[in-house]
Amino acid sequence: MEAPFVENFQHSANISPRLTHIKGFDLKTVVVRTMIPRNIVVDKPLDQTCLFHEQVLASGEIRSLVTYLPHISDPTESPFYHPAVRGIGFLLRYNPDSKEGEVSIHYSFFDGEPRCVKLERTAQHLLAVLHKHGQGSAAGYVKRVNHDVILPQATVQNTYARLKKKYARTLIDGWVETTDPGKHVFEDLNIAAFLIELWADTYKDMPFPGFVDIGCGNGLLVHILLEEGYKGWGFDARRRKSWATYSQRSQDNLHEQVLIPSILQTQTGSSDASIHNGIFPKGTFIISNHADELTPWTPILGNLSESPFMMIPCCSHCFTGARFRAPPPTPTSSAYASLVAWVANIAKECGWVIETEMLRIPSTRNTALIGRNRKTPFDSVDVEELVAKYGGAAEWEVNALKLVKGKTRGH
Numbered sequence: 001m002e003a004p005f006v007e008n009f010q011h012s013a014n015i016s017p018r019l020t021h022i023k024g025f026d027l028k029t030v031v032v033r034t035m036i037p038r039n040i041v042v043d044k045p046l047d048q049t050c051l052f053h054e055q056v057l058a059s060g061e062i063r064s065l066v067t068y069l070p071h072i073s074d075p076t077e078s079p080f081y082h083p084a085v086r087g088i089g090f091l092l093r094y095n096p097d098s099k100e101g102e103v104s105i106h107y108s109f110f111d112g113e114p115r116c117v118k119l120e121r122t123a124q125h126l127l128a129v130l131h132k133h134g135q136g137s138a139a140g141y142v143k144r145v146n147h148d149v150i151l152p153q154a155t156v157q158n159t160y161a162r163l164k165k166k167y168a169r170t171l172i173d174g175w176v177e178t179t180d181p182g183k184h185v186f187e188d189l190n191i192a193a194f195l196i197e198l199w200a201d202t203y204k205d206m207p208f209p210g211f212v213d214i215g216c217g218n219g220l221l222v223h224i225l226l227e228e229g230y231k232g233w234g235f236d237a238r239r240r241k242s243w244a245t246y247s248q249r250s251q252d253n254l255h256e257q258v259l260i261p262s263i264l265q266t267q268t269g270s271s272d273a274s275i276h277n278g279i280f281p282k283g284t285f286i287i288s289n290h291a292d293e294l295t296p297w298t299p300i301l302g303n304l305s306e307s308p309f310m311m312i313p314c315c316s317h318c319f320t321g322a323r324f325r326a327p328p329p330t331p332t333s334s335a336y337a338s339l340v341a342w343v344a345n346i347a348k349e350c351g352w353v354i355e356t357e358m359l360r361i362p363s364t365r366n367t368a369l370i371g372r373n374r375k376t377p378f379d380s381v382d383v384e385e386l387v388a389k390y391g392g393a394a395e396w397e398v399n400a401l402k403l404v405k406g407k408t409r410g411h
Contacts, residue, residue: 025053215291299347351376
């Protein structure tokens with residue numbers, strides 16, 4: 001929660017802020033946030049109030065004070081990653097005429113808890129980081145990546161903290177795949193938190209239409225969303241061991257199927273129950289999370305079903321399913337940046353307005369492309385012609401039918 005402080009201040013957050021007034025300073029802004037540890041098994045989340053104060057002296061000097069107040073009443077309640085103090089304050093004294101300033105850090109100690117070497121080292125480290133960022137800002141540094149473009153960080157972070165507390169330990173302890181449970185559990189919990197808040201924003205005035213996770217892999221994201229009460233399902237070309245460890249509801253909504261888009265189905269056998277034609281009930285929200293071969297098909301499926309989507313590209317594949325290097329938009333573009341630009345362009349040519357968000361997940365493949373609004377009507381786009389323009393999909397159906405017969409590999 002972030003809000004300006006005004007007379008008769010009322011907050012809408014689930015966590016009540018801890019308000020502190022400093023003599024001579026005006027309280028300007030109140031922020032309530034939840035700090036999430038890297039390892040929730042070791043440390044617990046911590047609620048914190050951040051207060052922004054300001055004071056203007058007769059001399060013209062401006063003093064800005066930012067205080068961080070953890071929601072604890074005893075030093076023993078402080079997690080390892082936070083100093084065991086009542087509060088931390090950063091004070092900036094700035095002279096607009098000379099354009100010079102001074103930054104200092106201040107602690108509010110608990111009674112009977114004097115300053116120690118550890119707190120001194122922490123203060124020095126915090127000042128060093130602040131100085132580094134200040135120098136960068138003065139030198140004109142511009143962030144290469146902007147997070148939280150679509151949704152406020154605190155909104156998604158608080159939902160992530162709740163999901164992490166509710167599911168993380170059980171999911172990690174029960175992990176049966178050979179992959180790293182920490183990475184996959186925390187990554188999918190974060191994606192689930194983002195989707196939950198994205199859907200709250202998108203469908204605030206209408207019923208949720210349901211979701212489908214194409215190329216769902218271990219099915220963890222489907223499981224989390226179902227447990228949170230969302231209607232939906234997922235499918236993949238190969239069943240995973242983890243599916244059997246989930247709730248019965250999740251097991252019932254995870255299917256072993258291969259996707260052959262309806263615009264490609266020509267051969268005998270394409271009516272097989274183990275094949276899906278990529279047509280979903282109108283409006284179904286399509287999730288394409290590191291779906292590899294299915295990634296470029298995602299906006300096409302969105303058009304065929306008139307359904308919004310979110311795709312997180314990972315490995316680069318063309319419409320045939322073969323690996324390829326997407327053409328770089330600039331000479332210095334990385335392979336991943338090239339893939340993201342390529343599939344985003346496909347989506348735009350499908351008539352979608354594309355929103356981009358850099359997700360806060362433990363993966364370098366963290367770009368989410370969201371299509372929930374249109375710039376052109378669905379019937380104005382010939383998707384078959386569009387697929388042909390991007391190289392066609394001549395081998396897709398043949399390769400998919402081999403998967404159905406042999407189950408040798410999956411999306």
